[in-house]
Amino acid sequence: MDAILLQILNGLDKGGAYALIALGLTIIFGTLGVVNFAHGALFMLGAFCAVSIKAVLGLQKVTLSETETTAWGTPLEITQPYVEVWFGDLGATILDYSVPVSILIAIPVMLLIGIIMERGLIRYFYKRPHAEQILVTFGLAIVLQEIIKSIFGANPIPQPAPDSMKGMIDFGVAIGFDAGNVVYPVWRLVYFLFSLFVIGLVFAFIQFTTFGMVVRAGMADRETVGLLGIDIDRRFTIVFGIAAIVAGLAGVMYTPILSPDYHMGMDFLVLSFVVVVVGGMGSLGGAVLAGFMLGILQSFASMNEVKDILPGIDQIIIYLIAVAVLLLRPRGLMGRKGVMEG
Amino acid sequence: MSKFKMNRRTLLKGTAAVGVGLATPTIFTSKAWSAGYMNEPKGGTVTFGFNVPQTGAYADEGADELRAYELAVEHINGGGDGGMLNTFSSKALQGNGVNGKKVEFVTGDTQTKSDAARASAKRMIEKDGAIMITGGSSSGVAIAVQGLCQDAGVIFMAGLTHSNDTTGKDKRANGFRHFFNTEMSGAALGPVLKNNFGTDRTAYHLTADYTWGWSQEGSIKKYTEQLGWKTAAAVRTPLGAGDFSQYITPVLNSGADVLVLNHYGRDMVNSLTQAVQFGLRDKQVNGKDFAIVVPLYSRLMAQGAGENVKGIFGSTNWHWSLQDEGSKAFVKSFGQKYGFPPSQAAHTCYSQAILYADACQRAGTFMPSGVGAALEDFEFDGLGNGPTLYRGADHQCFKDVLVVKGKENPSSKFDVLEVVEVTPRAQVEYPASMLGGELGPYNNG
Numbered sequence: 001m002d003a004i005l006l007q008i009l010n011g012l013d014k015g016g017a018y019a020l021i022a023l024g025l026t027i028i029f030g031t032l033g034v035v036n037f038a039h040g041a042l043f044m045l046g047a048f049c050a051v052s053i054k055a056v057l058g059l060q061k062v063t064l065s066e067t068e069t070t071a072w073g074t075p076l077e078i079t080q081p082y083v084e085v086w087f088g089d090l091g092a093t094i095l096d097y098s099v100p101v102s103i104l105i106a107i108p109v110m111l112l113i114g115i116i117m118e119r120g121l122i123r124y125f126y127k128r129p130h131a132e133q134i135l136v137t138f139g140l141a142i143v144l145q146e147i148i149k150s151i152f153g154a155n156p157i158p159q160p161a162p163d164s165m166k167g168m169i170d171f172g173v174a175i176g177f178d179a180g181n182v183v184y185p186v187w188r189l190v191y192f193l194f195s196l197f198v199i200g201l202v203f204a205f206i207q208f209t210t211f212g213m214v215v216r217a218g219m220a221d222r223e224t225v226g227l228l229g230i231d232i233d234r235r236f237t238i239v240f241g242i243a244a245i246v247a248g249l250a251g252v253m254y255t256p257i258l259s260p261d262y263h264m265g266m267d268f269l270v271l272s273f274v275v276v277v278v279g280g281m282g283s284l285g286g287a288v289l290a291g292f293m294l295g296i297l298q299s300f301a302s303m304n305e306v307k308d309i310l311p312g313i314d315q316i317i318i319y320l321i322a323v324a325v326l327l328l329r330p331r332g333l334m335g336r337k338g339v340m341e342g
Numbered sequence: 343m344s345k346f347k348m349n350r351r352t353l354l355k356g357t358a359a360v361g362v363g364l365a366t367p368t369i370f371t372s373k374a375w376s377a378g379y380m381n382e383p384k385g386g387t388v389t390f391g392f393n394v395p396q397t398g399a400y401a402d403e404g405a406d407e408l409r410a411y412e413l414a415v416e417h418i419n420g421g422g423d424g425g426m427l428n429t430f431s432s433k434a435l436q437g438n439g440v441n442g443k444k445v446e447f448v449t450g451d452t453q454t455k456s457d458a459a460r461a462s463a464k465r466m467i468e469k470d471g472a473i474m475i476t477g478g479s480s481s482g483v484a485i486a487v488q489g490l491c492q493d494a495g496v497i498f499m500a501g502l503t504h505s506n507d508t509t510g511k512d513k514r515a516n517g518f519r520h521f522f523n524t525e526m527s528g529a530a531l532g533p534v535l536k537n538n539f540g541t542d543r544t545a546y547h548l549t550a551d552y553t554w555g556w557s558q559e560g561s562i563k564k565y566t567e568q569l570g571w572k573t574a575a576a577v578r579t580p581l582g583a584g585d586f587s588q589y590i591t592p593v594l595n596s597g598a599d600v601l602v603l604n605h606y607g608r609d610m611v612n613s614l615t616q617a618v619q620f621g622l623r624d625k626q627v628n629g630k631d632f633a634i635v636v637p638l639y640s641r642l643m644a645q646g647a648g649e650n651v652k653g654i655f656g657s658t659n660w661h662w663s664l665q666d667e668g669s670k671a672f673v674k675s676f677g678q679k680y681g682f683p684p685s686q687a688a689h690t691c692y693s694q695a696i697l698y699a700d701a702c703q704r705a706g707t708f709m710p711s712g713v714g715a716a717l718e719d720f721e722f723d724g725l726g727n728g729p730t731l732y733r734g735a736d737h738q739c740f741k742d743v744l745v746v747k748g749k750e751n752p753s754s755k756f757d758v759l760e761v762v763e764v765t766p767r768a769q770v771e772y773p774a775s776m777l778g779g780e781l782g783p784y785n786n787g
Contacts (some may be wrong), residue, residue: 006591014585071662071670072677077754154401156611158648168621181595185619188587257619258584259611259646263399267584302588304575314588315580 002172002181007299009171013188013257015295016195017043020250021268022275022287023202024243030219030282031239034122035130037137040269041144042110042244046251047260048148049109050102051157057095061085097162099255106252107245114244118237141265149262156259161187187256194253198246199288205242206284215239219282274322280335290333294318379709380495380787381471388443388708390415390695391472393463393487394501396451399582399608400479403642403687407477407501408449409680410688414695415445417675425675429668429724430696434703441702452478456486463487467494473708474499476694479687481505481554488517495787497710499694502659502687504606504638505557509738510777515784516710518717518737520697521690524554525772527637527657528561530743530765534655536569539600539633543569546598547576548589548613550605558604562637566602574598579609586613590620599627602635610636611646618650639746642685644758651748651758658744660689660726661761669726683756693725697732711784729767735774737781743770 021043028036060079068076083091094101121140125133160166165186172182206212218225218232225232251260258264275294279286300306301317313320325332383389392411395404416422420437427435439445448470450462459478466472475491476499478484484503491498492514500508500519504527509519535543545566549559559576567573574596579589590613593601601622605613617623617634625632639656662673662683672692676684684692701716702708718734727741745763752758 002595003592006594007588010587010591014587070677071683072674074677074681149397149401154399155642156608156646158611158615158646158650160648166619183594183621185621187619257587257616259615259648261399261608263608264584267582299588299591302592304577304592307577 002177003303004300005172005177005182006184007303008296009182009184009188009192011296011299012292013192013195013295014298015292016192017250017254017268017291018272018275018295019288019291020195020198021247021272022279022291023199023284024246025272025276026279026282026284026287027202027239027243027246029276030284031215031222032118032122032126032236033222034125035133035137036122036243037134037269038117038141038144039137039243039247040265040267040272041141042113042247042265043251043254043268044145044148044260044262044265045113046106046110046248047159047255047264048152048251049106049248050099050159050252050255051152051260053102053105054095054098054159057081057083057098057101059083099159099161099252102252103249106248110245110248111241113248114241115237117244118240122240123233123237141269145262145265152262154262156261158259159255161190161256165190191253191257195250198249202242202246203284211235211238271318274318276332278322278325278332280332282336283332283334286332286334294321297321378786381467381473381708383443383471383473383708386443387446388440389470389472390445390447390698391450391463391466391470391475392447392477392691393450393452393459393466393475394477394691395454395479395483396449398452398454400454403479403502403640403685404452404477406642406685406688407479407691410676410684410692411447411477411695413676413679414692414699415447418445418696418699422679423671423675426668426672426692426696426725429671430700431723432700432704434700435696440699441706441708445699448472452480452483452487454480454483456482459483459487460490463490464494467491467496472496474698476698477501477691478503481508481557482552484508484519485512485553488512488514492516492782492785495710495785497698497713499698501691501694503554505554506561506777507553507557507779509736509779511779513736513738513779513781515714515737515781518694518697518714518732520694520732520739522657522659522741522743522770523738524558524561524637525777526743526770527558528565529770529772530657530745530763531562531635531637531655532565532569533765533769534745534763535566535635538655539630541570543571543600543630543633544574544598544628545571545600545602545635546574546593546596547602547604548586548593549576549578550581550609551578552581554606555604558637559602562602562604562635566600571600579605579613582608584612586616587620589613590617590622593617593622594620594625597627599630600633600635602637604637606638606640607643608646610638610640610643614647614654615650623650623653639759640686641756641759642687644748645755652750654748655762656746658746658759659686661686661744661746661759662689662756663759663761664726664744666726666728668724672726689726696725697722710786714784728764731767733774735781736777736779738774740767740771742767 025039058081063078064075168183171184275290279290302314394407417425417427448466452459463475474497478501481503484500488498498517506523549555603613634654636656639658644651701713705712705716717732720732723729730741743765746759747762749760
C-alpha cells in the first residue's frame with residue numbers, strides 16, 4: 001500500500017509538469033488553432049531563465065592567490081559571489097532561493113518571448129495547414145535548443161532547491177502509516193502544489209475575467225467575435241504570451257527535480273502532446289485531467305510487480321493508453337465536438 | 343614412379359617461387375611492404391580522423407576529446423611543450439611528425455548515434471583519406487565504428503568506451519582500446535566496497551537499458567555477489583528517462599541498503615540527483631547507512647550532479663589530480679592551452695593518438711597490420727596510468743584503475759572527485775578468452 005501511495009505522489013508531481021505544458025498547448029490550439037511543437041522549448045527556456053538568474057546572482061568576484069597556483073602553473077583564482085560580498089548573509093539567502101526568485105523574472109521574460117514568437121512567426125501560420133505549423137514550430141524548437149546549447153553547453157546544470165526545501169516530509173504519518181514508510185521530497189510536493197496553483201489561476205483568469213470571456217468566445221467562434229469589433233488578434237497575442245508563461249514557470253520550478261539541459265523540452269514535448277490528445281484537443285479540463293492521470297499511470301507501470309508481469313510496459317504505457325482512448329473515444333476524454341474533425 | 347620433366351613453363355614458375363621465397367624475409371621488415379594499403383600517405387603529410395560527438399548529449403565530452411587530439415597533433419609535430427611525449431617510455435617519436443610526415447587531421451561528428459558515427463567515419467576514410475579513425479563517447483558508437491574500420495581497412499583507436507564488448511565479443515583486429523572496461527571497474531570497486539560497506543549488504547541496481555548498462559550491471563553484480571552481497575533487484579531504465587523518481591521510490595522500501603546506478607551521462611546526473619533528493623544518501627536501512635555507488639564516474643558529468651556526488655564511490659580511467667610525471671605534464675600542457683584541466687575522455691584520446699603515432703614510427707609504416715603488430719603486447723609507461731600493457735590477444739590496455747569518491751569540500755568546480763585508491767593492474771587483469779569474441783585477421787584495405 002505504501003508503494004502504491006508513493007507512486008501516486010510520483011505521478012502527481014510528474015503529472016503537474018505534463019498538465020502545465022499541456023494546458024499551454026491546449027490554450028494555443030484552442031484559441032489560435034496552431035499546433036505548437038515549440039511549446040516544449042518554452043518549458044526549456046523557462047528552466048534556463050532559472051539557470052541564467054542563478055548565474056547572474058552568483059557572479060563571482062575573482063582574486064588571484066599570491067601563494068597558491070593551479071596544477072598547470074597559473075595563479076589560483078579565489079572566488080566569492082558579489083551578492084555575498086555586498087549583502088553578506090542576506091546575499092547568501094538570495095542565492096539559496098534563486099529558483100523561487102527566478103519566477104519573478106521569468107514571468108515578464110516568458111511573456112516577451114511568447115509575444116515575439118507569436119508576432120514574429122506563428123501568426124503567419126494561422127491559416128496554413130497543421131502539417132506546416134508542425135514543421136515550422138518544430139524547426140523553431142530545434143533552433144532554440146541549439147542556441148541554448150551554444151550558450152550553456154550540452155551538460156546538465158544543477159539547480160538545487162533552497163536548503164529549507166531539500167529534505168523529506170514523512171507524508172505517511174499524517175494518514176496512519178508507520179513513520180518512515182511514506183516519505184517524499186519536500187520540493188516535489190511544492191511542485192505539485194505550485195502546479196495546482198498555476199492551473200487554478202489560469203482557469204480563474206479564463207472563467208472570471210472579461211478578457212477570459214472574450215478568449216472563450218474566440219475559442220468557440222473566432223469570426224463572430226471579430227465581427228463584433230473586438231481586436232481578437234491582439235488578445236490572442238497575449239494568450240500566446242500567457243501560455244508561454246505557464247510553460248516557462250513549469251520549467252523554472254522543475255529545475256531542482258531535473259537538472260536542466262538543452263534537450264529537456266523535447267523530452268516533455270511528445271508526452272505533452274499525448275496528454276493533449278488523450279484529454280481532448282482544445283479542452284483545458286481534459287489537458288489537466290489527462291496530465292495527472294497519465295503521470296500516475298506511468299508511475300504505476302514502473303513498479304517492479306507490474307513489470308514482472310508485463311516487461312517494458314513502463315516505456316509504452318502512455319502510448320497504449322493514447323491508442324485505447326483514440327479507439328474508444330476519438331475526441332479524447334473531454335474533447336469538444338468539431339475540434340480537429342471533418 | 344613419376345618422372346620430373348622440365349619445360350619453359352615449369353622453369354618460369356619455379357623461378358618466380360624461388361624469387362618470392364628469397365625476398366620474403368626482407369619484404370616483411372622493409373618499408374617496401376607499405377605499398378598498397380588503404381589511404382597510404384603519398385606526400386609529406388598523413389591524415390588522422392577524429393570522430394567525436396560535436397553535437398548531442400555528449401558534445402562537451404566530445405569537445406574535450408577534440409582539444410586533446412589537437413594537443414596531441416601539436417606535440418607529435420614538434421609544437422608546444424611536448425606534453426606526455428616527454429614522459430612516455432617510448433622515445434621513437436622525435437617531434438617531427440610520423441615516419442617523416444607531418445600529421446594533419448579531419449574531424450567528424452558522431453552525434454552519439456551509431457549511424458551518424460559510421461557515416462562520418464566513412465566520409466573521413468573515403469573522401470579525406472584518413473589513415474586512422476579515433477574518438478567517441480559511447481560503446482554503441484565505438485562498436486559500430488570499429489566494425490566499419492575493420493571492413494574499410496584502417497585502424498580504429500577507440501575513445502571513451504567502457505563496455506566489455508568493445509574488446510570482448512565484438513572485438514576486431516583493426517580496433518584498439520586504451521580505456522578500461524566494466525569488468526575492470528567491478529574488480530577495482532569490489533574490495534573498496536567491502537572495506538567501506540562490509541560484506542552483509544543488499545544492492546538494488548538501476549541500469550541503463552543498452553549494451554553498456556547491461557555490461558556494467560553484469561560486472562558489478564558479479565563482484566559484489568562474490569563479496570557476499572545480495573541483489574534485491576536489477577531494474578532496467580529507458581535511456582534518457584529524465585525523471586527517475588518512479589524507479590527510485592521502489593528502492594525506499596525494498597530492504598536494499600545500497601543503490602547501484604549503472605547510468606552514464608545525463609542519466610547518471612539525473613538519477614543520482616533524484617536518489618539524493620529522495621533521501622537515500624542519508625537513509626538508514628537494516629541498521630546501516632544507505633550507500634549509493636556510481637560504477638563509472640566522469641568528472642564532466644560529476645560537475646552536472648553538483649553537490650550530490652559528495653561521498654559517492656565510483657571508478658574512473660584517469661583523473662587530473664594524479665601526481666605521476668605523465669599526468670602532471672599532460673595537465674600542465676592542457677591547462678596552459680585551454681585554461682582548465684582535462685577530463686578522462688581527453689586523456690584517453692590524447693594517449694590513443696600518441697600510442698598510434700608511436701606504433702607507426704616503430705613499425706616504419708602506416709599499414710594496419712604493421713601498426714597493429716607494433717601495438718600488440720606493447721609495454722609502456724609515462725602516459726598517466728603507470729606501467730601499461732596493450733594486450734595482443736584482445737587489443738585491450740591493462741593498467742591501474744582509479745577508485746574515486748565525490749569530494750566533500752571541493753576547492754573549485756573542477757575539483758569534484760578524490761582518488762581513494764589506485765587499484766593495481768594485476769588486480770583487474772582477466773584472461774582474454776573470458777569475454778569471448780574473435781579478433782580475426784587484420785584488414786589492410
